[in-house]
Amino acid sequence: MTFKFFVKYRSIILYGVSMAILLFLLRWLELRLVIIDHAFEIYVGVIALIFTALGVWLALKLAKPKIRTVVVEKEVFIDQRPDFQLNDVIMNELNLSRRELEVLQLMSEGLSNQEIADRLFVSLNTVKTHSSNLFEKLEVGRRTQAVEKARKLSLIP
Amino acid sequence: MTFKFFVKYRSIILYGVSMAILLFLLRWLELRLVIIDHAFEIYVGVIALIFTALGVWLALKLAKPKIRTVVVEKEVFIDQRPDFQLNDVIMNELNLSRRELEVLQLMSEGLSNQEIADRLFVSLNTVKTHSSNLFEKLEVGRRTQAVEKARKLSLIP
DNA sequence: ATCAAAATCACCCGAAAGTATGAGGGGAAA
DNA sequence: TTTCCCCTCATACTTTCGGGTGATTTTGAT
Numbered sequence: 001m002t003f004k005f006f007v008k009y010r011s012i013i014l015y016g017v018s019m020a021i022l023l024f025l026l027r028w029l030e031l032r033l034v035i036i037d038h039a040f041e042i043y044v045g046v047i048a049l050i051f052t053a054l055g056v057w058l059a060l061k062l063a064k065p066k067i068r069t070v071v072v073e074k075e076v077f078i079d080q081r082p083d084f085q086l087n088d089v090i091m092n093e094l095n096l097s098r099r100e101l102e103v104l105q106l107m108s109e110g111l112s113n114q115e116i117a118d119r120l121f122v123s124l125n126t127v128k129t130h131s132s133n134l135f136e137k138l139e140v141g142r143r144t145q146a147v148e149k150a151r152k153l154s155l156i157p
Numbered sequence: 158m159t160f161k162f163f164v165k166y167r168s169i170i171l172y173g174v175s176m177a178i179l180l181f182l183l184r185w186l187e188l189r190l191v192i193i194d195h196a197f198e199i200y201v202g203v204i205a206l207i208f209t210a211l212g213v214w215l216a217l218k219l220a221k222p223k224i225r226t227v228v229v230e231k232e233v234f235i236d237q238r239p240d241f242q243l244n245d246v247i248m249n250e251l252n253l254s255r256r257e258l259e260v261l262q263l264m265s266e267g268l269s270n271q272e273i274a275d276r277l278f279v280s281l282n283t284v285k286t287h288s289s290n291l292f293e294k295l296e297v298g299r300r301t302q303a304v305e306k307a308r309k310l311s312l313i314p
Numbered sequence: 315a316t317c318a319a320a321a322t323c324a325c326c327c328g329a330a331a332g333t334a335t336g337a338g339g340g341g342a343a344a
Numbered sequence: 345t346t347t348c349c350c351c352t353c354a355t356a357c358t359t360t361c362g363g364g365t366g367a368t369t370t371t372g373a374t
Contacts, residue, residue, distance in 0.1 A: 009372080051208040097320060110302030125360070126322050132362065135321095142330085144300055145267030196350095254350060268332070282353050289332070299360085300331080321370070330361065337354080344347080 047064035083147045091155065094137045101155065108147045108156045241314035248312065251294045258312065260287040265304045265313045 091101070099120075106116045117127045131143070140146045150156045182284045248258070256277075263273045274284045288300070297303045 026361080047208070049208075072181075099321065107301065108305065110297070110299065112299065112303045120215065122321085123323055125324060128362070129322075132364090140267070142267065142269065144264065147301065147304065148265065148267045195353090256351065280350085280353060283351075285332070286352075289334095292332085298332085316374085319371085321368100323368080324366085326364085328360100328361105328363085332359070333357080335355085335357105339351100339352085340350090340352090341348085342347100344345105 006017065085154065087154035090153045094135060095135070095157070100130050100134045100137070103127060104134055104150055105156055107131070107143050108150065208292045242311065246310035253291070253294060253312070257287050257291045257294070260284060261291055261303065262306055262313055264288070264300050265307065 080115075096104075102120060103116055106119055110118065113127045113131065114124050117124045120127070135141065135146055138146050138149050139151055148154070224286045245296055253261075259277065260273055263276055268276065270288065273299055274281045277284070288303075292298065295303050295306050297306055305312070
């Protein structure tokens with residue numbers, strides 16, 4: 001309870017204590033400077049400066065820092081290419097099977113036949129068979145032609 | 158010039174002037190309170206409080222506001238489809254030669270090495286050499302990967 | 315249950331692609 | 345002049361690809 005009170009008004013309490021001590025010191029100093037000419041002005045000037053500094057310190061402690069929000073717009077370029085839409089018409093026309101399409105897609109991503117086999121959990125022979133059937137339906141002779149043609153026919157993105 | 162100087166140190170100058178005026182007033186007040194007991198402590202206490210307030214005011218004036226930057230991403234849709242624009246930056250970055258680019262373009266059209274050789278009037282070996290160099294620069298292992306990567310890097314349409 | 319299509323797998327073989335190594339010529343820059 | 349880069353070409357070899365042939369299993373429709 002009293003601890004919390006102390007924590008909450010810590011700065012203010014410290015300021016008060018500091019003020020009391022300073023006043024005491026200044027009073028003592030006053031008694032020593034009383035014989036010097038213009039001692040009073042110097043004395044008061046010192047008080048002013050010291051307590052100004054104390055005020056500044058207190059303000060920095062208590063004041064919530066101003067936060068100025070700056071909004072920065074950053075352009076993010078997004079490829080407008082809409083979501084790829086598989087051309088079902090061509091799929092039916094060419095009578096491509098689902099498996100053949102899968103092989104085609106992975107082929108277009110640059111995978112080797114063995115890699116495609118690993119990806120689809122089948123044997124290399126199976127992939128070759130599907131490739132062969134795919135080439136026949138697309139009427140091409142090699143994978144690069146298949147990929148190129150499939151892209152044009154919207155079978156792959 | 159002097160106007161700018163004033164604007165820049167406006168708070169500090171005002172503080173200085175305020176201090177001078179206050180000292181004058183307090184001096185005047187001092188002469189009126191000198192006959193009252195404990196006048197001095199009251200006098201100094203008033204000084205302390207007043208200049209603390211001034212310090213607080215000055216601190217709040219001078220404190221730099223924290224700048225908090227909020228980045229707002231603004232989506233800009235670009236239509237990448239129209240006229241293909243060769244990415245010269247990547248070309249330079251990868252240090253691709255003109256011949257390598259030519260081979261890449263024909264490769265992406267589905268031509269075999271021999272067909273590319275016929276098209277460019279060079280030998281099969283030459284095409285293989287260019288392909289090899291191209292794969293190295295693109296950090297790929299086969300033509301399908303090269304084509305895929307080149308498309309993504311806007312080296313081919 | 316039957317049948318056709320799709321999927322899976324194997325093997326053989328030649329073609330194509332890709333790697334490694336080496337050589338020579340021309341042009342530009344230091 | 346020397347060096348570097350690009351282009352061209354060759355040879356030998358390895359790996360991957362693709363065609364051909366055939367078989368079995370699975371799946372979906374009737």
